[in-house]
Amino acid sequence: MIYYDSKSTDPRYNCALESYLWHNHDDEEILLLWIDDTSVVVGRDQNVFSEVDMQIVGKAGVPVIRRNTNGGTVFHDLGNLNFAIIARSDSKEDDFERFLHPITLALKKLGVNAEIENGSELGIDGFKISENSQKHEIDGWVLHEGTLLFDSDLDILRFYTKQTGAQIISKTNVEASTRRLVTNIKNYCKEDLTIQDLMQVLIEEFIGKDAKRHHLHAPQHELIQKNAMERYAGWEWTFSKNATFKFHKNCFFKGYEAWVDLDVKDGIIEDGHVVSKHIDLHEMQNEIIGKRYDYYELQRLMPNRVNLFF
Structure with missing residues (x-):
């Protein structure tokens, strides 16, 4: 097994990097480590609008990214370590223990006793520290992807992914996230350690103390950056995928009760x-038909009324 650690903190680039290595691993098993700027990352087949408070995320300018694997919605920031493992596999069935057990051994070196929970998670004292997912699209290979909450801002995590008073009923079969209480690994470390210490013990556990970092060349980086902007920064991949649903919200507009159905x-x-019993809102209704259900587009169209639709 060889390893790469991304020097970029752009979540779009890092999703594209993972995809590039998955499709171009040249029969090598790979450990990829990276850290992202503040972002919300949803599972491949999830409905973004059911998972993310788009009004809060939109106001904060926080990017929402759709990753390559299924599983639940996760929060990334500079205190969260992300990892992907590309490995040979004789089965198309998920096998999380194969990759999570070595991580528990690595954490023990930091004085942290973590356990595999709910099949695809790691927890400490009943609090989740890691969410994981897998895919098997290439015969004989598995992509295992996960997060490790080391020193994340957990208050912001809850803020961005909490549910609003709106109701969204999906018309497609999508996987909804399971909400659990979370904690940071750093709180349980025996010493004052950094996220780089966590990276090092993972590398040693999966590869060995003599592991050497592998590098990509400029043409490869250019291809990855192109994919990052065209796919992972694109509206079609992130927002329109599995975005077929009914939206309902009871709200107030100019002090009057109203309701929105989309x-x-x-x-x-x-x-x-x-609709409102007290004021005529037909003009607003006509404005939104045919528009993208997109926070930024609707904000440009009606900056003082966008909150009605999220």
Whole structure:
């Protein structure tokens, strides 16, 4: 096994890097480590709008990314270590213990007693520290991907992924995230350690103390950056995928009770009703039909009313 650690903290680039290594591993098993700037990352087949408070995330300018594997929505920041393992596999069935057990051994070296929980998670004293997912699209190989909460801002994590008063009913079969209480690994370390210490024990556990970092060349970085911008920064991959649903919200507009009902297909508002018994909202209703169900687009269209639709 060889390892790469990304020097970029752009979550779009790092998703593209993982994808590049998955499709170009040249029969090598790989450990990839990276840290992202503040971002929210949803599973490949999830409905973004069911998982993320887009109004709060949009106001904060926090990017939302759709990753390559399934599983739940996770929060990334500079205190969260992300890892991917590309390995040979004789089965197309998920086998999380194969990769999570070595991580528990690595954490023990830091004085942390973590356990495998719910099949695909790691926990300490009942609190989750790691969410994991896998895919088997290439015969004989598995991509295992996970997060490790080392010193993340847990208050922001809860803030960005909490549910609003709006109701979203998906029309496609999507995997919803399971909410659990979380904690940081650093709180349990026997010494005042850094996220780089965590990276080092993972490398030693999976590869050995003499492991050497591998590098990509400029043409490869250019291909990865191109994919990062075209796919992972693109609206189609991140927002329109599995975005077929009904939206309902009871709200107030100019002090009057109102309600909003939208039919969204592939991220486009196909039909909608914005109704109040007290004021005429038909003009607003007509404005949104045919528009992307997108916080930034609707904010540009109606900056003082965007909160009605999220």
